[in-house]
Amino acid sequence: MDREKEEKRYKSGLLRSLWPYNFNVERYTYTLHRITGVILILYLIAHVFEIYHLALGPAAWQQTMALLGSLGIWEKIGLWIIAGSALYHGANGLRLILNEAFGILLGKPVLPEYPYTPTSLSRNQKIAIYVIVLIVEALWIWAGIYLLWGLGII
Amino acid sequence: MPSKYSLLKESWNMILMYALALIMVFVLTFHLLLVSPLTGKTFEQVLNYSYVLHNLTYYRIVFGLLLYAAVIHGLNGLRVVLIEWLHVKRFQWIINTIIVILMAVLLAVGTYTLIAI
Numbered sequence: 001m002d003r004e005k006e007e008k009r010y011k012s013g014l015l016r017s018l019w020p021y022n023f024n025v026e027r028y029t030y031t032l033h034r035i036t037g038v039i040l041i042l043y044l045i046a047h048v049f050e051i052y053h054l055a056l057g058p059a060a061w062q063q064t065m066a067l068l069g070s071l072g073i074w075e076k077i078g079l080w081i082i083a084g085s086a087l088y089h090g091a092n093g094l095r096l097i098l099n100e101a102f103g104i105l106l107g108k109p110v111l112p113e114y115p116y117t118p119t120s121l122s123r124n125q126k127i128a129i130y131v132i133v134l135i136v137e138a139l140w141i142w143a144g145i146y147l148l149w150g151l152g153i154i
Numbered sequence: 155m156p157s158k159y160s161l162l163k164e165s166w167n168m169i170l171m172y173a174l175a176l177i178m179v180f181v182l183t184f185h186l187l188l189v190s191p192l193t194g195k196t197f198e199q200v201l202n203y204s205y206v207l208h209n210l211t212y213y214r215i216v217f218g219l220l221l222y223a224a225v226i227h228g229l230n231g232l233r234v235v236l237i238e239w240l241h242v243k244r245f246q247w248i249i250n251t252i253i254v255i256l257m258a259v260l261l262a263v264g265t266y267t268l269i270a271i
Binding site: 017034037038040041044045048049051052054055058061062065076083086090093094097100101142146147 | 176191224229
């Protein structure tokens with residue numbers, strides 16, 4: 001590969017890292033963990049300034065709520081996405097703490113042999129990932145019913 | 155080649171992230187329960203001024219803990235994501251500076267809110 005092509009590929013790092021080419025289940029969880037983390041920190045920045053209006057008195061709070069209410073259905077859909085992000089990021093984060101801080105679910109280390117299947121993708125690990133997805137989906141649907149109830153969607 | 159001390163700093167950084175994440179699992183669950191349907195209130199009722207004010211003043215220490223844990227964990231996470239994506243040495247200093255300023259601003263605004271209410 002010549003230098004120019006190599007440079008172009010290098011600069012496309014961000015999009016390439018998110019493009020789900022040849023991903024295994026662990027890579028999907030990793031990518032989703034990052035995306036939900038970025039969504040949550042952007043929300044947190046806005047949320048701190050939103051709550052700040054509480055200290056300015058009831059009029060300022062009502063004004064902020066009216067502004068958010070003017071977004072209509074998008075306010076609820078936005079909160080639903082944030083709720084899903086928090087549920088997934090928290091549940092997957094707990095799995096990562098078990099993996100990385102305590103070495104649980106990783107399987108025993110083995111000598112590298114072709115086709116180099118990662119031991120981190122053990123049966124227990126896959127079960128943990130699918131259980132997390134199921135619990136998060138159930139709670140996310142529950143949050144959706146609560147948020148979107150009475151808006152004509154549900 | 156990273157120095158012995160930078161490696162030490164990074165591993166402490168991860169331990170801090172794990173510790174703050176564990177704190178947040180409990181504190182954020184508590185926060186979400188206060189605005190969940192389990193309270194028996196509608197979405198509009200949990201955003202009522204007096205209800206929000208009551209929760210924030212009554213559980214001030216819990217929300218303070220949540221503020222500090224979420225801001226430090228979240229912005230440190232964003233710093234790591236940005237440094238890994240923008241793999242250029244000179245950006246690292248700029249990213250670190252922006253993150254520290256943003257962290258100071260958010261903690262100042264959040265702490266002021268918790269004290270002033």
